[in-house]
Amino acid sequence: MGLGAVLVSALVYGVVSRYVNERAEANIRNVMLTHRGLHRYIQENMHPTFFKAQADGQVGLDFYSPIIFSSSYIVRVMHGLYNEERVKDGRPPIYYKMASDNPRNPVNRATPYEAQLLRRFNEQRDLKEFREVTDIDGEPFLVHAMPFLETGQACLRCHGKREKAPIGLQNLYPGEGGFNEHAGVIRAVEIIRAPLSKERYAALLLTGGLLGGLVGLGSLTLFNRHLRSKVQERTIALEMEIVERGRAEQQVRILNQDLERRVDERTQQLKAANHELDAFAYSVSHDLRAPLRAIDGFSQALDEDYGETLQVEGRDYLHRIRRGCTRMGDLIEDLLTLSRSTRRPMENLSLDLSRIAQEVIQELRSTGADGRTEFVVQPGLVAQGDPVLVRSVLQNLIGNAVKFSSKVETPRVEVGMVSGSHPAAFFVRDNGAGFDMAYRDKLFGAFQRLHDAEEFPGSGIGLATVQRIVQRHGGHVQASSQPGEGALFTFTLGA
Numbered sequence: 001m002g003l004g005a006v007l008v009s010a011l012v013y014g015v016v017s018r019y020v021n022e023r024a025e026a027n028i029r030n031v032m033l034t035h036r037g038l039h040r041y042i043q044e045n046m047h048p049t050f051f052k053a054q055a056d057g058q059v060g061l062d063f064y065s066p067i068i069f070s071s072s073y074i075v076r077v078m079h080g081l082y083n084e085e086r087v088k089d090g091r092p093p094i095y096y097k098m099a100s101d102n103p104r105n106p107v108n109r110a111t112p113y114e115a116q117l118l119r120r121f122n123e124q125r126d127l128k129e130f131r132e133v134t135d136i137d138g139e140p141f142l143v144h145a146m147p148f149l150e151t152g153q154a155c156l157r158c159h160g161k162r163e164k165a166p167i168g169l170q171n172l173y174p175g176e177g178g179f180n181e182h183a184g185v186i187r188a189v190e191i192i193r194a195p196l197s198k199e200r201y202a203a204l205l206l207t208g209g210l211l212g213g214l215v216g217l218g219s220l221t222l223f224n225r226h227l228r229s230k231v232q233e234r235t236i237a238l239e240m241e242i243v244e245r246g247r248a249e250q251q252v253r254i255l256n257q258d259l260e261r262r263v264d265e266r267t268q269q270l271k272a273a274n275h276e277l278d279a280f281a282y283s284v285s286h287d288l289r290a291p292l293r294a295i296d297g298f299s300q301a302l303d304e305d306y307g308e309t310l311q312v313e314g315r316d317y318l319h320r321i322r323r324g325c326t327r328m329g330d331l332i333e334d335l336l337t338l339s340r341s342t343r344r345p346m347e348n349l350s351l352d353l354s355r356i357a358q359e360v361i362q363e364l365r366s367t368g369a370d371g372r373t374e375f376v377v378q379p380g381l382v383a384q385g386d387p388v389l390v391r392s393v394l395q396n397l398i399g400n401a402v403k404f405s406s407k408v409e410t411p412r413v414e415v416g417m418v419s420g421s422h423p424a425a426f427f428v429r430d431n432g433a434g435f436d437m438a439y440r441d442k443l444f445g446a447f448q449r450l451h452d453a454e455e456f457p458g459s460g461i462g463l464a465t466v467q468r469i470v471q472r473h474g475g476h477v478q479a480s481s482q483p484g485e486g487a488l489f490t491f492t493l494g495a
C-alpha cells in the first residue's frame with residue numbers, strides 16, 4: 001500500500017505541477033503577446049506616421065525621442081510600471097528583457113544564456129518559442145522566450161548604417177551599438193521569467209492533502225476489511241460450533257434411544273423369564289400339595305389304625321413324618337404366596353394401614369402366636385396400594401417382629417410412620433433379637449435365614465415376598481438393627 005501511495009502521489013504531483021506550470025505559462029505568454037502587440041503598434045503605426053510627419057516637414061529632421069518612438073524602450077518602461085503594479089497587488093514581479101548581442105542600449109545586452117537562445121532562434125527559424133523551468137538561486141522559475149520581429153528594411157532605417165539613421169537618434173546613441181544590422185536576421189529574444197515557488201507550493205500542498213486523504217481512506221478500508229474478515233471468521237466458527245453441537249446432540253439422542261430400546265428389551269426378557277419362573281414355581285408348589293396331602297393323610301391313617309401295633313419308636317417316626325409334612329405344607333403355602341404376590345393383578349386403592357395392622361394383630365392373637373407381646377399402632381396411617389398385597393407385607397413384618405422378640409422379657413412391636421417423610425415411610429419395629437447389619441443384603445433373598453431354624457422356625461420366604469410387593473408398588477424396603485437390640489423395617493409404597 002505504501003508503494004501504491006507513493007506511486008499515486010508521484011502521479012498526482014506530476015499532473016498537478018504540470019497543470020500549475022501550464023497555467024503560469026499561459027499567463028506569461030499573455031504578457032508576452034500583449035508586449036508584442038504593443039511593439040507592433042509602435043513599429044507599424046507610430047513609425048510610419050512619424051516618418052511621414054518628418055518628410056512633410058511637420059517634425060524637425062533632428063527630432064528623435066525613444067520615449068515616444070522606440071518600441072523596445074516603451075515596452076521596457078511599460079513593463080517596469082507593470083511590475084510596480086504587480087508588487088502593489090501583492091504579486092511577485094516578472095522579469096522581462098529584450099536581449100540582444102548587439103544592443104543599442106546596454107541594458108539590453110544578452111547574458112550568455114540569452115545569447116545562446118538568440119543563436120538558436122536564428123538557426124531554427126521554425127522554432128517560435130522556448131520555455132523551460134530552471135532553478136535560479138535555488139528558486140524554481142518558468143522561463144519563456146520568443147524571437148523578436150525579424151529585421152526588415154524598415155528597421156534598417158534606424159539599425160543600418162549609423163550615418164543613415166535619424167540625426168536625433170544618432171545624437172542620443174553614440175557608438176555602434178544597435179547599428180550595422182542586416183535584413184532577415186533576428187536581432188533579439190524577448191524573455192520573460194516568472195517565479196514558480198508559490199505554484200509549486202500549491203502543487204505540493206494539493207498533492208500532500210490528496211495523499212493524506214488517500215492514505216487515510218486506504219487505512220480505513222483496510223481496517224474495515226480486517227474487521228469484516230474477523231466478524232466473518234467468528235461467524236463461521238460459531239456456525240460450525242452450532243453444527244457440531246447439533247451433531248453431538250443428535251448422536252447422544254441416538255445412543256440414548258438405543259440404550260433405552262436395549263434396556264426395554266432386557267426388561268421385557270427379564271419379565272418374561274421371571275414370569276416363567278414364577279409360573280414354574282407356582283405349578284410345582286401347587287402340584288406338590290396333592291402328594292404331600294397323601295403322605296400326611298396316610299401317615300395319619302397309619303397312626304390311627306395301626307398305631308397300637310407299632311412300637312414306641314415306630315410311632316415316633318410316624319409323628320416326625322407328620323411334623324415334616326406340616327412344615328413342608330407351610331413352605332409350599334409361603335412359596336405360593338410369594339408367587340401370587342408377583343402374578344396377581346394389582347389394584348390401587350386408598351388403604352387404612354392402621355386398621356389393616358390392627359386386623360393382622362387380631363389374627364395373630366386368635367392363633368395365640370402373639371405371646372406376651374405389647375402392640376403399639378399409630379392411628380391414621382393411610383396409603384395407596386393393593387389391599388391384599390399390602391396386608392401380606394404387614395402380616396410378614398409384624399409376624400417376624402413378634403417371632404424375633406418372643407424371647408425377650410417384655411416384647412414390644414410398634415407400627416407407625418416416620419414423621420415428616422415424603423413419600424410416606426412406614427415402619428415396623430421390635431425390641432427382639434435383631435440381626436447383624438453385615439448380612440443386611442441377604443435379608444430379603446428367598447430361603448435366606450440369619451437365625452437358627454430351631455430357635456426361630458420359618459421358611460425364609462417372608463421378607464422376599466415383602467420386597468417383591470413393595471417393589472411392585474414402586475417403593476423401597478430397608479432394614480436396620482443391632483444384634484440384641486431389635487430390628488427396624490421401613491418401607492414406602494410408591495413415590
Ligand code: HEC
Nearest residue numbers: 066070072073100103104105108149151154155158178188
Ligand atoms: C526610428 C528608429 C527605429 C526603427 C525604425 C527601429 N528601431 Fe529598433 N531601436 C531604436 C532605438 C532608438 C533603440 C534603442 C532604445 C533603448 O534605449 O532601448 C532600438 C532598439 C531596438 C532593439 C533593442 C536592442 C538594442 O539594440 O538596444 C531591438 C531588438 C530593435 N530595436 C529591433 C528593431 C527592429 C526589428 C526594427 C524593425 C521592425 C526596429 N528596431 C526598428 C530605433 C529604431
